[in-house]
Amino acid sequence: KVRPQIEHSLLTEKRLAAEAEAMQVFAENLRHLLLSAPAGSRTTLGVDPGIRTGVKLAVVSEAGDVLAHSTIYPFAPKEDKEGSIAELARLCREYNVELIAIGNGTASRETEAVVAEMMAANTDLKLTRVTVSEAGASVYSASELAAAELPELDVSIRGAVSIARRLQDPLAELVKIDPKSIGVGQYQHDVNQTGLAKTLDAVVEDCVNAxxxxxxxxxxxxxxxxxxxxxxxxxxxxxxxxxxxxxxxxxxxxxxxxxxxxxxxxxxxxxxxxxxxxxxxxxxxxxxxxxxxxxxxxxxxxxxxxxxxxxxxxxxxxxxxxxxxxxxxxxxxxxxxxxxKPGRDPRPEFRTAKFREDITEVAQLTEGMQLEGVVTNVTNFGAFVDIGVHQD
Missing domain, CATH: 1.10.150.310 (Tex RuvX-like domain-like)
Known part of the structure; x- marks a missing residue:
């Protein structure tokens, strides 16, 4: 008679401990993401990669306002690489762009190669390209908040705007997204959702006030x-x-x-x-x-x-x-x-990881190779690092 009760009690105890641990991991990852280094007030070109539907571009001013937007088609079926490079160069030149933020989703490395080609052909432009996490950008694009902020823009362009702003100030942009949609947790769908929401909201509040x-x-x-x-x-x-x-x-x-x-x-x-x-x-x-x-x-x-x-x-x-x-x-x-040190910012200084241009696939990796990358997620069983091979 007592056995089922004891079993149930022990399982509940273990489940609650595991949930607390999972929430803690999510909270820590979220804190690191929110407090990642801001690039600051610099004119930025947001690039949301895509293949069939085209690559979406948005130029965002130092203050985060949208100055221009466009779509290029460097890949199949249109394969207009020349036109794409010309359009990228035009936007960078016309609006004195300093930073290019490229989303790390589908076709990210291929898009980065097109941007690199444009930069090589226009060495007079002082540009820095950075790969930015797209996590949750699509959730923001389709949200009521995005519709209120950017009513005149198509949903797909809003994603490019969000990517650019994330580079300028990750904290200011990421607070617009439900923390659960940012996807930096482990077993996040298996834990108590109310408890998770409370924990994550407290983290966001801490970071914003810090x-x-x-x-x-x-x-x-x-x-x-x-x-x-x-x-x-x-x-x-x-x-x-x-x-x-x-x-x-x-x-x-x-x-x-x-x-x-x-x-x-x-x-x-x-x-x-x-x-x-x-x-x-x-x-x-x-x-x-x-x-x-x-x-x-x-x-x-x-x-x-x-x-x-x-x-x-x-x-x-x-x-x-x-x-x-x-x-x-x-x-x-x-x-x-x-x-x-008035108004000191607890966030680290902005620096970028440089991906090896000759390494784009997992198959090209060999043991002992040293590469620079960006830690995208940390769990109890290991860390996920984006080294530019389509898979963290």
């Missing part, structure tokens, strides 16, 4: 993950920005409907304002600590502008001298660290 968000360029999708904000308030911020122009200070956020004092208190430290009238608004220093910074500045007979990033002055500040009822030593040390 990096911080520029209020004047952020989409509602990324703003919604900021502590204290939700989808409705994020939308209000964007609407207010459209109507009244850019925010000049953090305090101006209080004019946004439904953004009350409590919400401001929670969110302000994670919202950045670049080139505003208050230099501290571009840092992670919370407005509550601005008075403390003023005290430090007065004690050192300098200005806020001059102390920011000035290691020499900051190292001379004795934190314990400024401790009072409101600010303890750890808070003051945090503020000083932030002043030294």
């Amino acid at each position: 990096v911080g968000v520029d209020v004047n360029t952020a989409s509602p999708a990324i703003l919604a993950y900021i502590a204290g904000l939700n989808k409705a308030i994020a939308q209000q911020i964007v609407e207010y920005r459209k109507e009244h122009g850019r925010f000049d200070t953090r305090q101006a956020l209080k004019n946004v409907p439904r953004l009350g004092e409590r919400t401001f208190e929670q969110a302000a430290g994670f919202l950045r304002i670049q080139n505003g009238s208050e230099p501290l608004d571009a840092s992670a220093v919370h407005p509550e600590s601005y008075g403390l910074v003023e005290k430090i500045v007065a004690a050192k007979a300098t200005t806020v502008k001059d102390i920011i990033g000035n290691t020499e002055i900051i190292r001379q500040v004795k934190a314990e001298e400024f401790v009072d009822d409101k600010f303890g030593l750890p808070t003051i040390q945090d503020v000083l660290a932030e002043l030294e």
Whole structure:
């Protein structure tokens, strides 16, 4: 009588432990993907490879706006390689493209070869080509969010736009996709979906708040993950920005409907304002600590502008001298660290992996060969690395 109960109890225990482990692996992979290095504000050509339906192209400005789009047919049945190379060169030249982001899906290496040929024929163009993970791009293309952001573009072109933006800022683009669709987990369909969704949402929230968000360029999708904000308030911020122009200070956020004092208190430290009238608004220093910074500045007979990033002055500040009822030593040390490296980004510096051009198939690999690649997924039984042979 007792045996079935014990069996059931043990199986449940093991299943829950296995689920927790699988969720943990997914969460860690997602964190690494979200915090991958951004290429930054550079004009980028997004390339979504395809064979029969053509290769979709989209030029995206430094700010992430679509400047132009096109479709080329370098492969069968049309095989218009010459025309394709000419069109690629035209777009790169006309819009001063710096980066070419090529999706890693079907026909990725063949498309990369066409792009390489164009670059070889136009050496005056200063271009860098990078292979970008397409995971979840098709989900975004067909989503309501993409339709609202890019209503005038065909679904297939939206994929190319997403690929370009992913290279510029992976975090800002990937938050638009349901984390489960990004596909960097193991056994993700076998685990409790509610628990998985909660775990992954917490990871996205952590990453967004660790990096911080520029209020004047952020989409509602990324703003919604900021502590204290939700989808409705994020939308209000964007609407207010459209109507009244850019925010000049953090305090101006209080004019946004439904953004009350409590919400401001929670969110302000994670919202950045670049080139505003208050230099501290571009840092992670919370407005509550601005008075403390003023005290430090007065004690050192300098200005806020001059102390920011000035290691020499900051190292001379004795934190314990400024401790009072409101600010303890750890808070003051945090503020000083932030002043030294304001708005520091926890993400690594951008660099690219160069695939060997003569290696395109698994059959060409030999033991002992050393290749550069991109880690696309890590599981408990091993890591998947994209080395440009159609199969991680």
